[in-house]
Every structure is written in C-alpha cells, then in structure tokens.
Amino acid sequence: xxxxxxxxxxxxxxxxxxxxxxxxxxxxxxxxxxxxxxxxxxxxxxxxxxxxxxxxxxxxxxxxxxxxxxxxxxxxxxxxxxxxxxxxxxxxxxxxxxxxxxxxxxxxxxxxxxxxxxxxxxxxxxxxxxxxxxxxxxxxxxxxxxxxxxxxxxxxxxxxxxxxxxxxxxxxxxxxxxxxxxxxxxxxxxxxxxxxxxxxxxxxxxxxxxxxxxxxxxxxxxxxxxxxxxxxxxxxxxxxxxxxxxxxxxxxxxxxxx
Amino acid sequence: xxxxxxxxxxxxxxxxxxxxxxxxxxxxxxxxxxxxxxxxxxxxxxxxxxxxxxxxxxxxxxxxxxxxxxxxxxxxxxxxxxxxxxxxxxxxxxxxxxxxxxxxxxxxxxxxxxxxxxxxxxxxxxxxxxxxxxxxxxxxxxxxxxxxxxxxxxxxxxxxxxxxxxxxxxxxxxxxxxxxxxxxxxxxxxxxxxxxxxxxxxxxxxxxxxxxxxxxxxxxxxxxxxxxxxxxxxxxxxxxxxxxxxxxxxxxxxxxxxxxxxxxxxxxxxxxxxxxxxxxxxxxxxxxxxxxxxxxxxxxxxxxxxxxxx
Numbered sequence: 128x129x130x131x132x133x134x135x136x137x138x139x140x141x142x143x144x145x146x147x148x149x150x151x152x153x154x155x156x157x158x159x160x161x162x163x164x165x166x167x168x169x170x171x172x173x174x175x176x177x178x179x180x181x182x183x184x185x186x187x188x189x190x191x192x193x194x195x196x197x198x199x200x201x202x203x204x205x206x207x208x209x210x211x212x213x214x215x216x217x218x219x220x221x222x223x224x225x226x227x228x229x230x231x232x233x234x235x236x237x238x239x240x241x242x243x244x245x246x247x248x249x250x251x252x253x254x255x256x257x258x259x260x261x262x263x264x265x266x267x268x269x270x271x272x273x274x275x276x277x278x279x280x281x282x283x284x285x286x287x288x289x290x291x292x293x294x295x296x297x298x299x300x301x302x303x304x305x306x307x308x309x310x311x312x313x314x315x316x317x318x319x320x321x322x323x324x325x326x327x328x329x330x331x332x333x334x335x336x337x338x339x340x341x342x343x344x345x346x347x348x349x350x351x352x353x354x355x356x357x358x359x360x361x362x363x364x365x366x367x368x369x370x371x372x373x374x375x376x377x378x379x380x381x382x383x384x385x
Numbered sequence: 386x387x388x389x390x391x392x393x394x395x396x397x398x399x400x401x402x403x404x405x406x407x408x409x410x411x412x413x414x415x416x417x418x419x420x421x422x423x424x425x426x427x428x429x430x431x432x433x434x435x436x437x438x439x440x441x442x443x444x445x446x447x448x449x450x451x452x453x454x455x456x457x458x459x460x461x462x463x464x465x466x467x468x469x470x471x472x473x474x475x476x477x478x479x480x481x482x483x484x485x486x487x488x489x490x491x492x493x494x495x496x497x498x499x500x501x502x503x504x505x506x507x508x509x510x511x512x513x514x515x516x517x518x519x520x521x522x523x524x525x526x527x528x529x530x531x532x533x534x535x536x537x538x539x540x541x542x543x544x545x546x547x548x549x550x551x552x553x554x555x556x557x558x559x560x561x562x563x564x565x566x567x568x569x570x571x572x573x574x575x576x577x578x579x580x581x582x583x584x585x586x587x588x589x590x591x592x593x594x595x596x597x598x599x600x601x602x603x604x605x606x607x608x609x610x611x612x613x614x615x616x617x618x619x620x621x622x623x624x625x626x627x628x629x630x631x632x633x634x635x636x637x638x639x640x641x642x643x644x645x646x647x648x649x650x651x652x653x654x655x656x657x658x659x660x661x662x663x664x665x666x667x668x669x670x671x672x673x674x675x676x677x678x679x680x681x682x683x684x685x686x687x688x689x690x691x692x693x694x695x
Contacts, residue, residue, distance in 0.1 A: 170451040172487035180444040189442075307439040337440065344443030350685045 139231020198283025
C-alpha cells in the first residue's frame with residue numbers, strides 16, 4: 128500500500144520537475160538578489176528587514192501559486208490524458224491515488240521551499256555580513272509557510288476531485304484570501320448576533336486559519352516564535368489537511384469516471 | 386524561404402514596436418502632471434491597506450518606508466518646502482509595521498527640520514515618536530529622539546522627562562541620564578538637575594563621566610548659592626536702602642554668618658550692582674548664573690557626540 132502511494136508521489140514530483148515548475152526559483156533568485164543590492168540605495172536602514180520580508184513573502188506567494196495551479200490539475204489532467212484509467216486498472220485504490228498525488232505535490236513544494244530558504248539566508252548573509260542567532264527564527268517562519276502549502280495543496284486537490292480546473296483555482300484562491308482574514312473574521316464573530324454570529328462562527332472553523340501561520344513580520348524583527356505555537360500550528364495544519372484530504376477521497380471514491 | 390522571410394518581418398516588427406512603445410511612454414510621462422505621477426496617495430487608510438496586504442503587511446511597510454525616503458528626498462531636492470504627503474506616508478508605514486524603528490527615528494527628523502529642508506511639523510514628530518515608544522517601549526533610541534525634538538523646541542522640561550524615561554529602559558545608553566540632567570539644568574530646574582547629576586555621579590564607572598558629573602554638580606551648587614546670596618543682598622538693600630559694598634556689610638548686619646565660600650572653598654565676589662559670582666570661573670564651566678559678567682566658559686565637548694546607533 129505505502130509503496131504504491133510512494134510511487135505515485137515520486138511520479139508526481141518527477142512530472143512537476145519535467146513541467147519546469149522549479150523554474151520559479153530563477154525568478155525568486157533574481158528578485159532577492161535585486162532587492163538585496165538595490166534596497167540599500169533607495170531606502171534607509173531596512174536592508175535586512177526587506178530581505179526577510181520580501182524573501183519570505185515571495186516564498187509564500189510563489190508556493191501558493193504553485194500549490195493552486197499544479198494542485199487543480201492533479202486529477203483533471205490525469206482524466207484528460209486518460210492515464211488515470213491505466214493507473215486505476217492496476218491494483219491501486221482511488222484513495223491511494225489521491226494520497227500519492229497530495230504527497231507528490233507537497234514534496235515538490237518542500238524541495239522548492241528548501242532551495243528558496245537557502246537563497247533567503249544567502250541574501251541575508253550578503254546584507255548583514257554575518258548571520259545572527261535570531262535569524263534562526265526565519266526557519267520557523269519557513270516551516271509555517273510549508274504548513275500553508277500543505278493546506279493549500281489539500282484544498283486544490285479537494286476542489287479538483289469534483290470541479291473543473293478553473294473553478295477549482297477560483298475556490299482555492301478565495302479560501303486562501305479568506306484564510307488570511309481569519310483574525311478579522313474572529314473579530315466579526317464578537318460583533319455579530321443571532322444567525323449572523325452562528326454563520327460567522329461556522330466560517331471561522333471551516334476556513335483555514337492562514338493568519339496564525341504568518342509570522343513573517345515577527346521574525347523579520349528578530350522576535351522568537353514560541354514552541355507551543357509551533358506545536359499547535361503543526362497539529363492544526365495536520366488535522367485540517369487530513370479533513371480536507373478525507374473529503375477529497377470521499378468524493379473521488381464515488382465519482383463516476385466513465 | 387517563406388519561413389525565413391516571416392521571421393525577419395517579425396523580428397523587425399518587434400524591434401520597431403519596442404522602440405515605439407518606449408518613445409510613447411516618454412511622451413505620456415511628459416503629458417501627465419508631475420503631481421499625478423508622484424504626489425498621490427491612492428489608499429490613505431492604514432487599516433484598509435493592512436487588510437489588502439493579505440498578511441504581508443511587513444513587506445508593504447518596507448515598501449511604504451522606501452516611498453517615504455524617496456518622497457522626502459525628491460521634495461528636499463526640489464526645495465519648495467512642500468511635504469504634504471510626508472505625515473500620511475509615515476502614518477501608514479508605522480501602522481502597517483509598528484516595530485519599524487528606522488521609520489520613527491528618521492521620520493521624526495524629516496518632520497522636525499524647518500522648511501524648506503524639512504516639513505517643520507515638530508508636533509507630528511512628537512506624535513510619531515510617542516506612537517513608536519508605545520509600540521517599542523524597550524528601545525531607548527526613541528526616547529533619545531523624543532528628547533531632542535523637545536530640546537530643539539526649547540521645551541527643556543519635556544526633554545529632561547523624555548531622556549529620563551529613556552535612561553530607565555534596560556540597556557539604555559548611560560549618556561541618556563546625562564542628557565536628562567543637562568536638559569533639566571537648561572530648563573531652569575536646578576533642583577531636578579542636581580538630583581539627576583548626583584544619580585549619574587553615584588552610579589557611573591566611567592571616570593570621564595564621573596568628572597563631568599562632578600563639574601556639573603559644582604556649577605549647579607554655585608548657581609543655587611549665588612541665587613540665595615543675591616536674595617540676601619536684595620533683602621539688605623530693602624532694609625538699609627543701599628547695596629552692600631562687600632559681604633562684610635551683610636555679616637555685620639547679621640544676615641550672613643561669615644564670608645561665603647564657593648564649593649571649591651574660594652570666597653564669592655560681590656559687585657557694585659549687587660551681583661554675586663565666583664572668583665575662579667574656570668572651575669565652574671557649566672554654571673548658568675554664577676559666572677562673572679562677560680565671562681565665556683570653555684566647556685567640554687557636547688554630549689550629543691556619542692553614537693546614537695549603539
């Protein structure tokens with residue numbers, strides 16, 4: 128069972144590399160190098176801040192775009208090219224196919240993020256001449272960004288299991304935006320009453336809380352991230368992802384592929 | 386053959402259209418009002434911008450801070466003293482990222498400097514730095530900046546208070562206490578200044594700072610004693626109807642117990658107009674009131690010469 132998931136995941140990763148997904152690293156490198164060199168000349172005393180803020184924001188945005196646009200095609204492309212039928216005609220369960228695809232794309236994003244993280248630290252070393260102990264917290268921010276990707280990939284896969292690629296992209300992107308406003312939504316719950324309050328509370332729990340996974344500005348100022356937050360964010364991301372992937376499997380198991 | 390010809394035509398079209406669009410863009414820039422190009426704040430609400438940033442507010446604050454620097458540089462270069470957007474831009478920057486300390490430090494300087502070099506809005510500079518202190522209360526640099534804004538405004542009492550608050554922040558530069566004492570002394574509050582200088586004298590391990598504090602304390606003591614003696618001279622004048630010719634007159638009248646001595650043990654001087662001053666003014670370089678008329682003291686280098694970025 129696990130070897131079948133592994134093969135599907137490895138194949139998904141190989142396919143992403145073949146599709147030149149990792150070419151975004153070139154754009155990222157150019158962006159970061161440009162920022163590291165230019166910001167010192169056009170601004171005052173924020174070279175280090177810009178490298179961290181810009182670097183981590185770019186890691187996050189590039190990754191989310193990849194997660195959405197590759198994620199939505201994971202199922203539909205296989206159906207379109209009719210390769211899904213070949214896979215499923217072998218002793219591969221539908222849930223294994225979904226799980227393999229999820230792990231494959233998540234793996235691609237982890238590799239992509241690791242390369243970008245090396246770039247962020249190289250740029251940081253360039254502008255600061257040395258790394259500080261507080262820079263280690265950048266790794267915590269990158270870890271949280273990876274958790275965001277895992278959730279986004281799961282959402283894209285979920286929507287692509289029953290919807291068209293275009294609609295899946297729209298739904299996933301909307302949930303990403305809504306998830307970024309999670310804190311405001313909580314504030315809205317406090318202000319509303321009756322049915323409105325009930326609906327808002329449901330939305331708070333249904334929408335992924337991406338704002339809790341965003342500590343970019345905090346680490347840019349050298350502030351630490353508590354071990355408790357790391358633990359509970361990890362647990363939250365894992366459980367939320369499990370719920371979304373379970374939903375995707377449930378729908379895909381009952382989907383008529385004829 | 387046909388394919389080669391179409392390649393050549395496409396390449397030529399590409400070059401011509403690229404050059405044409407660059408030329409047209411230059412024309413469009415000339416036609417547009419400069420104000421439209423540079424002096425527009427499309428979104429002025431920091432709260433709305435924070436929401437639009439989708440959580441990337443730190444990056445947006447960095448962009449806005451760069452915009453502040455560019456705006457100030459451009460307006461400063463133009464030299465017409467128009468800095469209308471400086472405060473809104475700084476407000477947005479610091480609300481997007483309340484921990485962006487350079488925005489408070491440099492922004493307050495941009496706001497304080499009088500036109501045309503700066504915006505000439507010290508009240509807003511104070512507001513900006515106070516907001517910065519509320520969000521970064523453990524950064525002594527901000528108290529230092531606030532103190533100097535008040536100092537420039539000749540509000541020595543507020544300056545002394547700001548320096549004093551800053552000196553209590555952990556890891557604050559020791560010179561802040563000296564600045565507090567100096568501002569209080571300038572502000573005509575010798576008792577406060579004496580207390581602050583005594584605190585500096587008793588707590589510093591630096592021999593230079595200790596000597597400096599001692600010198601200030603001597604000068605302050607001389608100032609206070611001169612004031613007291615001049616009040617006695619005034620009382621004598623009121624009682625007898627003339628200015629005393631020497632301290633001996635005051636002793637004989639029972640208003641002094643003996644010839645008054647300055648903190649170094651040298652007798653004070655009394656002139657024909659009833660003014661009291663020290664005999665050796667070089668020993669009291671920081672005195673405000675005890676120096677002989679016309680004497681210009683030679684003071685040590687200003688205390689502002691330390692590195693504020695420490």
